[in-house]
Amino acid sequence: MSTGTAGTGEKRVATDEQNEPESALETARRQLEHAAAHLDVDPGVIERLKHPTTVHRVAVPLERDDGSVEVFTGYRAQHDDVRGPYKGGLRFHPDVSEEECVGLSMWMTWKCAVMDLPFGGGKGGVVVDPKDLSDGEHERLTRRFAEELRKFVGPKKDIPAPDMGTNAQTMAWFMDAYSMQEGETTPGVVTGKPPVVGGSEGREEAPGRSVAIITREAADHYDYDLDGLTVAVQGYGSVGANAARLLDDWGADVVAVSDSGGAVHDPTGLDTHAIPSFAEQPNAVTDYGVETAGAELLGDGNDILELDVDVLIPAAVGNVITVDNVNDIRADVVVEGANGPTTFAADEILAERGVHVIPDILANAGGVTVSYFEWLQDINRRTWTLEEVNSELESEMLSAWDAVRGEVEAKDITWRDAAYVVALDRIAEAKSVRGLWP
Ligand code: NAD
Numbered sequence: 001m002s003t004g005t006a007g008t009g010e011k012r013v014a015t016d017e018q019n020e021p022e023s024a025l026e027t028a029r030r031q032l033e034h035a036a037a038h039l040d041v042d043p044g045v046i047e048r049l050k051h052p053t054t055v056h057r058v059a060v061p062l063e064r065d066d067g068s069v070e071v072f073t074g075y076r077a078q079h080d081d082v083r084g085p086y087k088g089g090l091r092f093h094p095d096v097s098e099e100e101c102v103g104l105s106m107w108m109t110w111k112c113a114v115m116d117l118p119f120g121g122g123k124g125g126v127v128v129d130p131k132d133l134s135d136g137e138h139e140r141l142t143r144r145f146a147e148e149l150r151k152f153v154g155p156k157k158d159i160p161a162p163d164m165g166t167n168a169q170t171m172a173w174f175m176d177a178y179s180m181q182e183g184e185t186t187p188g189v190v191t192g193k194p195p196v197v198g199g200s201e202g203r204e205e206a207p208g209r210s211v212a213i214i215t216r217e218a219a220d221h222y223d224y225d226l227d228g229l230t231v232a233v234q235g236y237g238s239v240g241a242n243a244a245r246l247l248d249d250w251g252a253d254v255v256a257v258s259d260s261g262g263a264v265h266d267p268t269g270l271d272t273h274a275i276p277s278f279a280e281q282p283n284a285v286t287d288y289g290v291e292t293a294g295a296e297l298l299g300d301g302n303d304i305l306e307l308d309v310d311v312l313i314p315a316a317v318g319n320v321i322t323v324d325n326v327n328d329i330r331a332d333v334v335v336e337g338a339n340g341p342t343t344f345a346a347d348e349i350l351a352e353r354g355v356h357v358i359p360d361i362l363a364n365a366g367g368v369t370v371s372y373f374e375w376l377q378d379i380n381r382r383t384w385t386l387e388e389v390n391s392e393l394e395s396e397m398l399s400a401w402d403a404v405r406g407e408v409e410a411k412d413i414t415w416r417d418a419a420y421v422v423a424l425d426r427i428a429e430a431k432s433v434r435g436l437w438p
Contacts, residue, residue, distance in 0.1 A: 024103025024318075030344050032106070035420030038413055041428045044436070049109070049427065052079045052102045058148035060126055062141045065134050074145050076124035078158060079105035082430045085156055086122030087112060087191075087368060089163025090170070092133075092141075096125035107339065108368070111361040113423035115400050117372045122158050124149070130165035142170050146177035153178070155188030155379065161371050162192040168204075172197055188378035191371035195383075200374035202389035203367075208242020208315075209390070210366025211337045213397045215247060215311055218333050218358050221405065227251035230309040232331070234258050235316025236285050239337045239364060241277030243313055248272040252311075256304050257285055260316070263298035264289030265307065306330060314341035315364075321346045329355060336360035351414050359416040361423070362404055369396050 029050050036046045056076040063069055075098050078086045088108035101123045109121030126145055130138065152158055162171055171190045175197065179185045187198030195201060202209075219229050229252040233244045236259045244254045253269035261283035264270065274292075276284040289297045298304055305312060305320060306328040314320050315337025321329060326346040334350065334357045336342065342350065342357060350357050370393060377383050384392075400422075407418035 023099050024107070024340060025099045026103070027340065027344050028103045028106040031416070031420060032424075035417050035424060038411055038417055038421050039424055039428070041424060042432065045428045045431050046424075048431070048436075049080060049106070049424075052077050052105055053081065054078045054152075055098055055102060056124075056149065056152050057098065058145070060141060060145050060148055062137060062144065064137060072126050072128050072141065074124065074126040074148060075101045076149055076152060076158070076160075077101035077105040077122060078152070079121040079123075080109045080427065081120035082427060082434060083113060083120055084118035085120065085154075086158035087117075087119035087371065088122035088124070088161065090145075090160045090166050090174075091123075091125035091163035092128050092130040092138075092165030092170075093125060094127060094129045096127045101125060104339070107361060109427065110420060110423040111365050111368055113426045114361050114404065114419050115365045115369050115372075115396060116403075116426065117369065119159070119368070119372065122160070123163075124160065125163065125165075128165075138170065139173050142166075142173040143177040146174040147181065150178055150181055153189060155186060155375065159188065159371075159375060160190050161368075168192055168194045168199060171199075188375050191374040193374070198374070198378045200370055200377055200389060201384065201386040202393070203370045203374055204238060205242045206370035206389075206393060207239045207337070207364045207367035208244075209246060209393060210369065210397050211239060211243035211313060211315065211335055211363050212246035212250070213366070213394060214358055214363045214401060215243070215252075215313065215333075215335045216250060217398070217401045218335060218356065219252075219311065222333065222356065224310055228253055229311060230255050231311045231313060232256040232304050232307045232309045233313045233315055233337070234263075234304050234320065235314070235338060236275065237278035237316070240313065240315035241272070241275075243315060243337055245272045255309060256298070256307055258298070258304045258316070259283045259285045262286035262289070263304040264292075264295050265298050265304070266292075266295040268294060270295065311335055313337045317341070319343055321350070323349065326350060327353075331355065333358065335363050337364055339364070347414075347416065357415060359419050362400055362415070362419045365400065366393055366397065369393055 058074045060072045060074045104123035105121040112119040171193045178189045193199035231254045233240045256265040275288045289295045308330040311333045312331035318340035321342040326349045403422045404418045407421045
């Protein structure tokens with residue numbers, strides 16, 4: 001399946017005369033400047049926010065299974081901590097770079113602020129293809145990376161989480177390595193751990209759940225009936241499958257879903273629970289399409305983006321809606337499940353066309369929100385039930401939605417600008433009351 005310029009989510013390729021930005025950092029800075037125009041903020045604050053506080057670059061030696069030694073490069077970008085410790089994922093991916101980590105750490109700063117969480121943005125990773133690592137090598141690489149980052153992370157400093165190529169087990173190893181060196185079990189150093197070592201119920205489903213909640217609220221805002229709302233979901237992984245199944249349960253018609261193996265479409269609505277998610281059986285969406293009466297396979301991977309649906313949820317990778325296909329998007333509302341699925345230039349065209357784009361920093365923020373709940377549970381040594389987690393998540397998402405909707409209505413701006421305005425306003429106020437020292 002081809003998705004044009006799609007990559008890890010954040011790498012950009014200049015595709016046309018509209019001069020699309022090339023990296024997450026460039027996009028993040030452009031979005032910051034764009035939103036700042038709607039706010040009465042000290043320009044010095046905006047200038048400070050264009051730069052990360054620190055980027056740690058570390059060498060991570062690994063003894064391979066055959067006894068040879070290879071050295072990998074790891075990064076941890078810490079963007080801004082005016083509202084609390086840095087928070088953000090650690091990825092193992094060949095495309096990890098300093099610039100990518102900085103751009104993604106900026107997005108985490110806005111995401112935490114729009115959700116009003118007491119965190120700032122961080123992001124890091126190791127330049128490695130996890131498919132080339134045995135389980136033992138993955139564990140040794142994680143433990144050594146944890147040791148190299150040990151001085152810079154901690155429950156009060158910087159709290160990593162899983163991201164591409166890392167998972168709950170990676171976080172358990174990271175936490176164990178950190179705890180052994182610190183001399184005390186410190187579950188709050190990372191989130192996204194297995195529940196048995198301090199992970200939270202509901203963490204895995206949370207980003208998809210928040211996408212579903214925001215889709216429901218957007219439908220209500222634009223006077224669509226949730227019952228029969230037509231939805232297409234690109235990417236049937238953690239975010240996409242959880243969002244699709246919840247919306248299906250709530251009465252929406254999920255008419256198309258896709259994964260990197262292909263896309264399936266049924267105008268009467270798919271049985272989302274019968275389609276295996278990526279974790280259940282990777283890239284099995286097309287098998288369902290072949291075996292199920294009424295379902296048809298879509299010819300090209302990008303076709304799903306161009307279906308005439310009420311809501312399109314890109315939940316796979318970044319940069320899938322670009323100037324090359326933006327005029328073929330026929331959905332009325334786009335809810336961003338993935339990080340950065342819409343390029344800056346495409347976003348402007350969608351706005352001109354009256355397509356409402358609910359941004360990633362709001363829609364998929366359920367992940368970091370339940371990470372916050374996990375951190376609270378770890379610090380307080382008290383676990384919450386799944387019902388408590390989901391009920392608190394619902395309430396946090398509605399507060400954020402209300403704050404962003406308030407700016408959309410008051411300033412007549414896009415949902416993305418409104419989310420940035422809410423976030424920047426909070427960050428700028430914190431910077432203002434704390435001051436610049438010396
Ligand atoms: P995942 O690995 O569980 O699933 C990704 C899915 O996308 C898979 O079904 C895969 O086959 C499919 N896919 C990959 N490339 C594709 C393509 N070109 N076209 C169609 N489908 C494709 O990943 P995930 O955790 O669901 O993450 C998806 C996106 O959401 C990423 O951008 C990620 O950064 C973002 N996100 C994830 C979380 C989280 O905690 N899981 C939180 C916030 C944001």
